[in-house]
Amino acid sequence: MKIEGDITMRNAEQMKTNYEFAGCDTVELAKQYGTPLYVVSEEKIREGCKEIKETFLMKYKNTKATYASKAFLTLAMCKIIEEEGLGLDVVSGGELYTAIKANFPMEKIVFHGNNKSYEELYMAVSHGVGRIVIDNSFELHMLEDITNILKRDIEVLFRVSPGVKGETHEYIITGQKDSKFGIPLEGDNILQCVKRVVLSKHIKLMGFHFHLGSQLFDRDIYVIALRIIMNLIKQLKEQISFVTKEINTGGGFGIFYTNGDKPKPINYYTDAIMKELQDQCSSLNIEVPSIVIEPGRWIIGGSGITLYTVGAVKEIPQVRTYVSVDGGLPDNPRPALYKAKYQAVVANKINHPKDKVVTIAGKCCESGDILIWDLQAPQVEPGDILAVLSTGAYNYSMASNYNKLLRPAVVLVNRGEANLIVKRESLEDLIRRDIIPKHLL
Template identity: 60%
Template sequence: MGNLIFYGSDTVELAKKYGTPLYIMSEDYIADRCREIRENFLEKYDNTMAVYASKAFLTREMAKIVKREGLGMDVVSGGELYTALNAGFPMDKIVFHGNNKLADEIEMAVKNDVGRIVVDNIYELDLIEDIASKYNKKANILFRVSPGVDAHTHKYIQTGQVDSKFGIPLNENIIHVAVRKAMNCKHIELSGFHFHIGSQIHENEGYVLAIKKMVELMKELKDKVGFVTKELNTGGGYGIHYRDDENRKNVAFFTDAIMNTLEEECCKYSLHRPLVIIEPGRWIVGEAGITLYTVGAIKEIPGVRTYISVDGGMTDNPRPSLYQAKYDAVIANKIGEKPVKKVTVAGKCCESGDILIWDLEVPEIESGDILAVLATGAYNYSMSSNYNRNPRPAVVMISKGSDRLIVKRESYEDMIRNEI
């Protein structure tokens, strides 16, 4: 019997020190995942690049860790790019995504010489050409395409199917025209293509199918347009463990399938294998994080359900409300005690849908207990909000038993700072 120890740190003591709700991130876990990428992808295959998909979790401290670990970074907004800039991240290792980049965001990218801009549509291509011309620079771009692959995941996080807001369809009358147009731009260098089939994927067949389609496109464009693909960004989306029915695969499970298929297909069509980029995000940070809450009200409805309410909810973890994401949790101050009942964990927001976990097995529980929700490192802090005027939690980074605050807890004054 005792407290939950998370990568060498006593979570109950962290809750006392920093308060709850509280995001905890393990730097050791993040470093381990980055090392696995280096050993099983970057060092295993030549002409490769790995970039961290920062939308999963980004702070200045996280940017510095990614830089130290030798990975590049994928950003999708001016705010993410600004954070990387502020943290001293090398701009040549930035990949800038987004289906509707604003002119000032593109201008920031062009002025700071980001490594690659992933272009989602012809409108954006024209915008980049105009801005790059203004600064007399040449922007390196990739076209994002929709490979027409339906990944096995929730429909809200599928992105590679034909009917998607992302990317250019693999239709000769569209993609060939776009490539010709880019080749004729004076201030744009088209290097290749990008695809992303979805998120939280546990199979590699979708990547294999997408690679085959992309190599067919590479062959078509070489023969009909004279374009040689130098880079192929295969996206990310590798799944992690949230509940018992989901297990994180090693990065090689995905990357070996991608690389072997690409080598075979390029050989079949007598094509030179391009630089290959991967973009893991959730896979690097998802299981590196937990969120601590304090149990408040306990409501028993005889013969129906027991609700336990915590001091956070959909403001710090909107994923269960958005797309029925499932999490596991433990009572951090009662580790080892036998589960005796099922409870439903409710958030404090004024919404019936603010439920974090249904039917969680717990020991005898009481107000004041500390609940630790597991695998919250990805898309929790980054998607948090001030709904119901709830301040965002603090973020603490732990490493080898030590802890440091990397994001202060918001105050009420912080929330009204920009109001007039």
């Protein structure tokens, strides 16, 4: 009995050396579900939603928040967002279809996208989505045709590009003048679009939308953009008596990935936005419109991690030590796309001294498939479990089958319990849609 007790004590001590996430032992998760593995914390998601509700929605009247689902969307995520009372921002027919299959309230959906197809717009109108954000005059023409055919009324916003530029990677800036998104405010293009909608039988213009970029830590850019939009609103009221009912200020609020990032609470942004709105409405003698925000990464980014199993360890003396893992570029393309940086821990050696510097390499046949350069870590060996932190946003949603690698499973964890919410792909899944022409048989 004493021997068994000693073994139990040693096992308990060993367990303490493993990295825990949302009350779950990540090493055990890796054993149970395999790697690579996306792990998402339900509690952290709900904590973010709660902060938004308490410091924005409950603090200010006539406000809304919609989750930007492009960051991470599954049927289970739809259910969590619905339970938390937030809306859902979708940017494609696929995201809209996911929301439909999850029975998400259609009136709380905002449909974005810079090149919506006729079929996507038809789906949105026929299902009665709450808002369609029109990105250009071409979409407006299609929407007029669809609403006339279906004889369905729809409420819309125009996305405008306010001409301000945020400090972030050039590939995730969206609010500058030279952008594929939105209607430029220079010239009379936006005026003509508004005039056209005002005369439309089934399309009701509620107001305007702007989005300035992603991973932004400065709130001043939102204030400047809002000031520009308020001037537009004033001009439209004076010129054609159009009264704006709603302004959607987008999202893009930054989170912590690595040293140097300085994330802020949501009210750092929303308090500044609301103060500017109230000041502008007062000075311009304009009715206070409804304000909408669209946090995505801010809710889900830090709520997820990715687990990998270490394979080959290659040491090049006096140069570098490469630690290869069983995933990489296909499950997290962000480092290759725009040099995104992450922190990571060796999950089964969480308390070991970090006296080594290693580079985490993916398994794709690409020199650029590097997840993390120069990571402080303990001695890493084949079979170790690596946990890359803050991978909840734009990892699962951007995953691919490059090199015919299988897309990982997704596990939802909450206070020590784990539930599979997306199955791991199989080899058969890779060729399920392939067809061999008769002449090759």
